[in-house]
Amino acid sequence: PPPPPAAPASARGAARLPPEVNRILYVRNLPYKTEEALSTEEIYDIFGKYGAIRQIRIGNRPDTRGTAFVVYEDIYDAKNAVDHLSGFNVCGRYLIVLYFQAARMAKRTESLEAKRAELEALRKRANA
Numbered sequence: 001p002p003p004p005p006a007a008p009a010s011a012r013g014a015a016r017l018p019p020e021v022n023r024i025l026y027v028r029n030l031p032y033k034t035e036e037a038l039s040t041e042e043i044y045d046i047f048g049k050y051g052a053i054r055q056i057r058i059g060n061r062p063d064t065r066g067t068a069f070v071v072y073e074d075i076y077d078a079k080n081a082v083d084h085l086s087g088f089n090v091c092g093r094y095l096i097v098l099y100f101q102a103a104r105m106a107k108r109t110e111s112l113e114a115k116r117a118e119l120e121a122l123r124k125r126a127n128a
Contacts, residue, residue: 023054023078024100025070030058031091032065038090043068050084051077063112069100 059067
């Protein structure tokens, strides 16, 4: 009988990924003080080693400073980046690299909006 067909060079097709794995990474704990803040190019240099990047968005508001979203072209490249860059030291800070979870972010945004509305109501009451 003929030998069985060879396994593909890459086991990517056969590998099962956990459900939270996706192409969008949420990065926290980036340095954000002006003298040590990372530019988009520096983030490309760090994350680009793991695959082609479609987009990088760096947080620029007071409540999003020190964060970024990194979107890879390929889900396996994103997984590789999470595996290798979580805890990576940049300017004395250790990166927290997570998979973006839309439902979790929406819930967080809703709770922030509720807190803002409550604060505004308290301000109005205090000034009345």
